[in-house]
Amino acid sequence: MDLAEIGRRLELQDLYTDYVACLDTDALERWPEFFIEDCVYRITSAENHEAGLPLGLIYATSKNMLKDRVSALREANIYEPQCYRHLVSGLRTEPDGLDASDVTASFLVVRTMQDGAMILFAAGRYLDRVVRTASGWKFARKIVVLDSRRIDTLLAIPL
């Protein structure tokens, strides 16, 4: 592995560390900034994914749609105070030239409610495409594939 490759792996590691820290610290306004303008973001289940069914629980085809998601969560939607703790591991990169890469990773999300109730809320994998931009690595595509088809109560904060 050459130095450039090692450097890139560290950069991508940082991207995921920052990404989940953003979600877990309720810095949602910063969340769309991890994506390029004409990105695709989709949350689906393994069941749909394997059957080739296109439905998304959240489906966005632009960064502006992600911004709308955040403003809706802040201004319109009603849900109980809650927070996530993401654990990401098993990052695998498949470079496509110097400035793009497919990335897959596993994640686990523990959700904690205001009264302290904690559950294992989600597990699954990210099937991503990242590209290098003037302001660093960004997601061009992020497909969140949940292992389970079931969501406990609701899915407000993105994954």
Added chain:
Amino acid sequence: MPQALEWPQQGNSRVPYRVFADPDIYRAELDRIFLGANWQYLVLADELPEPGDYKTTFLGETPVIVTRGEDGEIHAMVNRCAHRGNLVCLKSQGHTKDGLTCVYHAWRYDLAGNLTSVAFRRGVAGKGGMAESFRLEEHGLRKLRVDQFGGLVFGTLSPDAPALSDYIGNLIGSRIGRVIRGKPKILGTTSQILHNNWKLYIENTKDTYHASLLHTFFTTFRISRLTNTGGVAIAESGAHHASYTYGGKTDDKAASDRLYSEIHSLHEDYRLQDPRFLDSVDEIGDGVTLQILSVFPNFVLQQIHNSIALRLVLPKGPDETELQWIFIGFEDDDEAMTERRLQQANLVGPAGYVSMEDGAVGGFIQRAIKGGDAEGACSVIEMGGVEHASQETRATEASVRGFWQAYRQTMGL
């Protein structure tokens, strides 16, 4: 011993909270409602195109297998082996080439649920085996009656249920027909675990009053307000309903704003940065942009703009419910229409802009009615009067009362 439930004398405009929590009432519901003379949605006929295709689901909590038989017909039976009760189908769906075999002792059934063979029926070397008097035909899987309405397959265990089309009736049947106009194609499924009694979610889908109040996304963007033209059609029995809203034909904006500003602050400057996901077409051509329809006891059909979904409300205990969503399009949808349906699916489901609150509010009620003091307490359901007839407004709880009418009728309460 718990007291027998006395329904309040005000009738359908009062509902004792106890019906959402009492385990004895819950058990009686499984029996009288879900195993009783009520048709329940099972699958889409098109999900089982080939003989040998099967899928599993539930009648209440009772596990059910649905198959496409060798005869080309759809069959349904209880997923419980006639021998010693093992689950016959373990997978949620699949295809079988040689009928259904129970893994425990290899009893085999055909796709209609008839027992075709018993392993070691004659014993081994003349010893053991079943008695001579044992008749295969007396030990099949318990069969459901199955009937279809526009490609939607329903089932019931009761011989007393009327024909499905009579059960649904013309008023609601025609409103199913306006949505299911082609060969359905599944776009994807999802499900939610709700920490509340199943009836709290049914009340919610029947409740036309809450939509623009709980779901402020609608109100803010004027997708739908109670001041939009619309109404609710209710089956005479109260059992089924369809609420509908006309897009475009809106009230006067100023008056509507005034009404709503008394309720919650309007975000005048709140605009979507990319509203393309709401781009919709009037595919049915009647101007109705939103229709929520229910068939007693637990089936919901939704049309919100171009997002069409079936919802199945499965009881999982007195205070737990699984809400299954099946998003569909139609075989002849072009790519643009499929994209619209997928984009507008953002409105509903567990993360839906106008439905995530519904996943939580039932749980809030379930928590609030805890504690002995709620035992005798009742909800007050008087919006739009105390009757359960169709109304040309959505500022009413008439269809909620309709549900309680049908519920009490079925439960003898």
